[in-house]
Structures are given as structure tokens and as C-alpha cells.
Amino acid sequence: MHELINTRHNLQIDPHLHIWGWEIAVYLFLGGLVAGMMIITGYFILTGRTKNTKCSCFLIPIVGLGAISLGMLALFLDLEHKLYVWRMYLTFQWTSPMSWGAWMLLLVYPILILNALLRIPEEIGAKFPKLTTISEKLNGHQFTVKFLGAASMVTGGILGMYTGVLLSAFAARPLWNSSMLWILFLTSGLSSAAAFVHLVSKDVDERRMLAKADNAFLIAEILIIVLMFVGSLTSPQEQQEAVKVFLGGSYTVYFWVFIIGLGIIFPLIIQMASVNNKIRHTALAPILVMLGGLILRFVFVFAGQASHWSTAVFK
Amino acid sequence: MARYGMVIDTKKCVGCMDCVVACKTENNVPEGYNRDWISYETIGKFPKIHQEIRSERCNHCDNPPCVYCCPCGASHISDTGGIVLVHEDKCSGCKACIAACPYNARYIHPEGYASKCTFCIHRVEKGELPACVSVCPTYCMHFGDLDDPQSEVSKLLDSRKFHALLPEAGTKPQIYYLV
Numbered sequence: 001m002h003e004l005i006n007t008r009h010n011l012q013i014d015p016h017l018h019i020w021g022w023e024i025a026v027y028l029f030l031g032g033l034v035a036g037m038m039i040i041t042g043y044f045i046l047t048g049r050t051k052n053t054k055c056s057c058f059l060i061p062i063v064g065l066g067a068i069s070l071g072m073l074a075l076f077l078d079l080e081h082k083l084y085v086w087r088m089y090l091t092f093q094w095t096s097p098m099s100w101g102a103w104m105l106l107l108v109y110p111i112l113i114l115n116a117l118l119r120i121p122e123e124i125g126a127k128f129p130k131l132t133t134i135s136e137k138l139n140g141h142q143f144t145v146k147f148l149g150a151a152s153m154v155t156g157g158i159l160g161m162y163t164g165v166l167l168s169a170f171a172a173r174p175l176w177n178s179s180m181l182w183i184l185f186l187t188s189g190l191s192s193a194a195a196f197v198h199l200v201s202k203d204v205d206e207r208r209m210l211a212k213a214d215n216a217f218l219i220a221e222i223l224i225i226v227l228m229f230v231g232s233l234t235s236p237q238e239q240q241e242a243v244k245v246f247l248g249g250s251y252t253v254y255f256w257v258f259i260i261g262l263g264i265i266f267p268l269i270i271q272m273a274s275v276n277n278k279i280r281h282t283a284l285a286p287i288l289v290m291l292g293g294l295i296l297r298f299v300f301v302f303a304g305q306a307s308h309w310s311t312a313v314f315k
Numbered sequence: 316m317a318r319y320g321m322v323i324d325t326k327k328c329v330g331c332m333d334c335v336v337a338c339k340t341e342n343n344v345p346e347g348y349n350r351d352w353i354s355y356e357t358i359g360k361f362p363k364i365h366q367e368i369r370s371e372r373c374n375h376c377d378n379p380p381c382v383y384c385c386p387c388g389a390s391h392i393s394d395t396g397g398i399v400l401v402h403e404d405k406c407s408g409c410k411a412c413i414a415a416c417p418y419n420a421r422y423i424h425p426e427g428y429a430s431k432c433t434f435c436i437h438r439v440e441k442g443e444l445p446a447c448v449s450v451c452p453t454y455c456m457h458f459g460d461l462d463d464p465q466s467e468v469s470k471l472l473d474s475r476k477f478h479a480l481l482p483e484a485g486t487k488p489q490i491y492y493l494v
Contacts (some may be wrong), residue, residue, distance in 0.1 A: 001357060001364075006371070008352035010422040017419065019410040053439065079407025081427035087387040087405050098411050099386035171380060171484065172417035236483075309417050309481050
């Protein structure tokens with residue numbers, strides 16, 4: 001036998017860590033979604049799609065502003081010392097991914113606002129003519145528009161990576177401590193964003209293009225997950241034990257049924273059929289993709305907290 | 316600069332929990348929380364069985380992930396002997412430090428900030444021992460400067476076999492257990 005008993009029973013710590021709840025999962029999902037939206041917007045701007053008045057690149061930044069604000073609200077709700085949140089903005093701790101993230105979020109806002117200003121909805125423009133003037137000035141400089149597109153893509157990319165790095169930087173939690181997590185969360189964010197734009201786009205060609213792009217993201221996600229398993233199962237014992245929560249452990253059903261089955265493979269089959277004109281475009285696939293992305297964050301946030309170095313010895 | 320650490324003799328510790336009670340009293344640790352605790356690790360097969368009893372707490376690591384991940388700069392390494400501390404009035408309660416600690420030594424104080432063992436720095440700065448060390452009835456706990464070769468802790472580490480907790484986590488813990 002090899003048994004460990006201890007007399008500690010600290011709230012949120014024992015019998016296993018459970019400090020982070022739905023707030024962090026929702027924040028990571030919305031952060032990834034906005035990151036994907038920014039990358040798609042930037043791509044649309046850089047490829048000159050702004051000439052198409054139906055382009056979703058005008059709508060996405062507005063939705064993105066709402067989504068990132070909701071995400072930050074969730075993050076704020078998670079803080080235990082809420083009145084001290086401003087302390088994050090009195091310092092920059094370069095070794096802390098959370099500090100990078102806090103400042104990164106401040107960079108996301110102006111870029112989303114400037115992107116939203118590229119085209120003001122007519123009703124809002126009529127009420128606030130000043131906004132129309134700013135929009136006209138912005139559109140008058142092609143370099144500025146292209147720069148905004150590039151800035152949107154770069155910032156979105158960094159934001160998407162950050163949502164994964166935030167967790168993977170915790171070496172104490174072997175399930176999170178994977179060098180594949182940032183790319184998994186970034187790809188999942190891109191996939192959810194493509195699904196969202198696919199869902200709301202008014203342009204048929206755009207919907208078709210995003211369904212194709214989403215298929216590519218979903219296939220990439222499968223490959224990344226396979227590589228993550230290969231990496232973990234060939235790593236030291238604590239990593240092997242950590243990933244076993246998905247291989248017969250307590251999160252097996254959530255992972256394989258809800259994330260892989262209903263969140264990736266099923267919508268991929270539907271979208272493959274629709275882009276090949278076998279069936280009509282349906283809202284079901286993008287909805288499932290987004291739900292899968294949300295469940296992915298929930299499962300990783302909860303399963304990661306349950307994983308620990310000691311599980312390599314004490315099962 | 317001194318480097319404070321602890322050396323705990325597992326051959327003498329009986330798990331009486333005096334150190335736990337002393338810490339709670341000295342530091343007003345709220346009900347339901349512990350800054351230190353007792354672990355019983357049992358290895359072997361009857362009748363060849365071995366049990367190690369340990370008094371555990373924050374390891375005041377030399378490479379502390381809790382400090383590196385803090386977005387507010389609240390978790391820090393003190394100038395007093397490299398003790399790892401938390402500025403309560405800088406902490407936003409984000410709990411990153413708790414996730415980063417492989418020893419699960421931190422918790423959120425009911426007032427919202429991260430809290431943990433301080434090696435009783437308020438006593439150490441007055442030349443006293445941490446409360447847990449001062450009350451140990453079997454004298455199994457020793458506190459001192461690990462950088463001073465003449466200190467009691469350094470001499471014990473020179474003369475006895477010892478281990479630290481989860482050295483493979485790379486945090487360079489500064490609490491050593493004599494075996």
C-alpha cells in the first residue's frame with residue numbers, strides 16, 4: 001500500500017482543488033470566441049471584403065464588444081477581493097500570464113471599437129452624426145483600414161493563445177501543463193467564431209466560406225487533441241495520470257460525447273454535407289460547435305483542478 | 316542575506332497537532348482553514364509497513380510559482396530570509412497563486428485575499444521562533460538560516476538523510492524532512 005492522509009480540509013482546496021467555477025470557463029470561452037471574431041474580422045478587412053455592405057466584419061466587432069465585456073464581468077465575479085481589481089492595473093508582472101491578459105484586454109477594446117467605427121449602422125449614425133464623421137475619416141485612409149485589419153488579427157491571435165497559456169502555465173496542475181493547450185484553445189476559439197459568423201451572416205457566399213473554414217478548424221482541433229494525448233501519454237507519470245481523466249476517468253463521457261462527438265464530429269459531418277450541397281445549410285451545426293467550445297472550457301477548467309502531481313503516486 | 320528554512324525530524328514527530336493549534340492561535344487563522352497540517356504517509360505491506368508523519372505548510376520555495384503568476388505583485392519574496400508572503404491590500408483574490416502551488420498550501424481568507432504560512436515573520440523579526448516550532452513537545456521542528464553553515468538547520472542537513480516534498484515540481488522547497 002501507499003496511502004496519504006492529511007488533517008487539512010481547507011475550503012475550495014480539499015479534497016481536491018475547486019477554486020474556479022463557471023465564471024472562468026465562461027470567460028475562457030468568450031475570450032476565445034472574441035479572439036476568433038477578431039481574426040476573422042481582420043481577415044475580411046485585409047482581403048477587401050469591406051466593400052460588400054453585407055459583410056459580417058461590420059457586425060462582429062459590436063458583438064465582440066458585448067462578448068468580451070460579458071467575459072470580463074464573469075472574471076470580475078470570480079474575484080474574491082473584488083474591490084481590489086484595480087491593483088492589476090497598477091503593475092505589470094511579466095512572469096504572470098494573468099497580468100499579460102489583464103493588459104491585453106485593455107488593448108482589445110480600442111481595436112474592437114475602431115473596427116466597429118468602420119461602418120456605423122444607419123440608425124446610430126443618424127442619432128450620433130459625429131460617429132459617421134469619424135467613420136468617414138477612418139475609411140478615407142486605406143492604410144489605416146489595413147492597419148486596423150492587421151492589428152485585429154494579431155491582437156485576436158494573442159488573446160486566443162492567452163486563454164490557453166493562462167492554464168498551461170500552472171505546472172502544479174499536470175492536465176493544464178501541456179504545450180498544446182494554447183493552440184487547442186485558439187483553434188477552438190476560431191472554430192466557435194466561424195460558427196457564430198456562419199450563424200448570423202446575411203451573405204450566402206460568406207456563410208459558405210465560413211462553413212468551409214469551420215470544417216478546417218474542426219479537423220485541426222481533432223489533430224491537436226490527438227497530439228495532446230500522444231504528448232501526455234509519452235510524458236512523465238503525472239501527465240499520464242492526468243490525461244486518464246478522459247480515458248476511462250471521471251470526465252470520459254463529457255469529453256468524448258459532448259466535446260468530440262456532439263461538438264466536433266457530428267457538426268463536421270453536417271457541414272461537410274452542406275458545403276458539398278448534399279443537404280441545406282442548417283443552424284444546428286454552428287450551434288453545436290459553439291456549445292462544444294463552451295463545454296471544452298468547462299471540462300478543462302474542472303478536470304484540470306482535479307489533476308495533481310500526487311495523483312501519479314496516490315490514485 | 317539569510318535564507319530561512321525548516322528542518323523537521325520525521326523520526327520524532329508523533330502528529331500531536333500542537334503545531335497546528337499554535338499556528339491557528341498565533342495567526343488568528345479562521346475556522347475551517349489551516350496554514351499547517353499533519354500528513355500521514357504509509358508505505359509497504361503488512362507486517363513490513365512504514366509510516367512517516369509530517370508537519371506540513373507552505374514550503375517558502377526558492378523558485379515560487381505562486382509569486383511568478385501573481386498579476387498584482389501581491390505575492391512576493393520578502394527581504395527577511397526569502398520568506399514568501401502576500402500583501403493583503405494588493406491581492407485581488409484571483410486565486411492564480413492557489414492553482415500554481417503544488418502543495419495546496421494557500422487558501423482564500425474569508426475577507427477575500429490569499430493567505431498562507433508566513434513562517435511567523437512577525438515573531439522571527441523579533442528574534443523568536445515561529446509559533447509551530449516553539450510549541451513542539453518532541454522538539455522535532457527546527458527553524459533557521461540555511462545559508463549559515465553554523466546554524467542548527469544546516470548542521471542537521473549535513474548529518475542526517477533528508478527529503479523535501481515534490482522536488483520534481485521544480486519549486487526548490489525550503490522545508491526538509493529528516494528520515
